[in-house]
Amino acid sequence: MEYQCIRVYRPESNPRIGAVQLNRPDKLNALSLQLMDELISALEAFDADPDIGCMVLHGTERAFAAGADIDEMADADSVEMLLRDQFRKWERIAALKKPLIAAVSGYALGGGCELALLCDMIVASETAQFGQPEINIGVMPGAGGTQRLTRIVGKALAMELVLTGRFLSAQEAYRLGLVNRVAPVELYLEEAFALASLIASKPPIAVRLAKEAVLKAFSTPLELGIEFERKNFYLLFSTADQKEGMHAFQQKRLPQWQGR
Numbered sequence: 206m207e208y209q210c211i212r213v214y215r216p217e218s219n220p221r222i223g224a225v226q227l228n229r230p231d232k233l234n235a236l237s238l239q240l241m242d243e244l245i246s247a248l249e250a251f252d253a254d255p256d257i258g259c260m261v262l263h264g265t266e267r268a269f270a271a272g273a274d275i276d277e278m279a280d281a282d283s284v285e286m287l288l289r290d291q292f293r294k295w296e297r298i299a300a301l302k303k304p305l306i307a308a309v310s311g312y313a314l315g316g317g318c319e320l321a322l323l324c325d326m327i328v329a330s331e332t333a334q335f336g337q338p339e340i341n342i343g344v345m346p347g348a349g350g351t352q353r354l355t356r357i358v359g360k361a362l363a364m365e366l367v368l369t370g371r372f373l374s375a376q377e378a379y380r381l382g383l384v385n386r387v388a389p390v391e392l393y394l395e396e397a398f399a400l401a402s403l404i405a406s407k408p409p410i411a412v413r414l415a416k417e418a419v420l421k422a423f424s425t426p427l428e429l430g431i432e433f434e435r436k437n438f439y440l441l442f443s444t445a446d447q448k449e450g451m452h453a454f455q456q457k458r459l460p461q462w463q464g465r
């Protein structure tokens with residue numbers, strides 16, 4: 206498929222990584238409807254490709270994404286927004302089976318911040334700025350900002366960020382546990398690829414079921430989450446990779462994963 210708003214590639218350093226670059230630099234990667242369609246199509250294709258073990262999503266040094274495209278929303282009314290039903294697409298990103306890492310440099314604002322939060326991990330450059338400034342244009346977060354951000358940073362800070370539009374620096378985001386690591390701007394992408402490579406080297410079915418179980422912690426009470434975890438744990442004992450992993454350990458050799 207030909208893409209206009211994104212660039213899709215596999216980094217030379219590791220072809221088991223599926224990388225997507227948001228590519229509307231003149232608009233600070235504002236998330237237009239077309240961009241979101243392309244993004245979902247590219248991520249779902251990587252998700253279905255057995256040769257891909259982990260995905261990385263990034264923008265440019267100046268901006269990961271400065272939010273939903275304001276030009277597409279400015280004159281819309283509620284019914285039009287409702288009929289667009291654009292959040293359904295966001296749910297498809299949340300439903301990806303393989304891990305997705307956001308590599309964030311510069312602005313991650315509004316929908317851009319929400320998109321980063323939808324990813325499983327975030328590697329930030331020192332210049333990254335996270336924020337929900339929708340309040341400054343007369344609206345509020347609409348793609349999970351009031352929920353995902355609050356679960357990570359807590360009520361008081363989420364309330365401040367959403368009600369004032371203040372940005373968080375990369376270091377602040379790191380201290381709060383919003384991002385996994387912070388790297389100099391010239392290295393952040395490499396750092397994200399290194400993390401993705403490590404994950405892509407693990408047994409794929411275990412990675413998939415473990416991701417699923419961690420995400421359950423956000424949507425279920427503890428007891429149900431534990432039950433879900435246990436079932437996924439038992440399920441892994443029917444994979445060839447479980448036998449291989451444990452036998453390789455006993456035989457003091459490196460495992461050879463089959464992804465089965």
Ligand code: CO8
Pocket residue numbers: 231232233235236271272273274275276291292312314315316317338339342345346347348
């Ligand atoms: N939408 C459309 N265009 C944008 C956006 C955006 N969100 N952000 C920046 N741009 C455009 C600017 O209009 C400008 O275009 P042009 O050169 O043609 O005039 C270009 O990008 C460069 O931007 P600036 O000149 O403003 O650059 P500055 O360095 O002066 O400022 C800022 C950078 C601070 C990031 C500034 O651009 C800004 O405040 N942008 C808007 C941030 C914002 O309010 N984001 C939230 C948008 S609402 C939202 O995300 C709701 C999400 C709900 C779910 C989404 C479902 C899809």
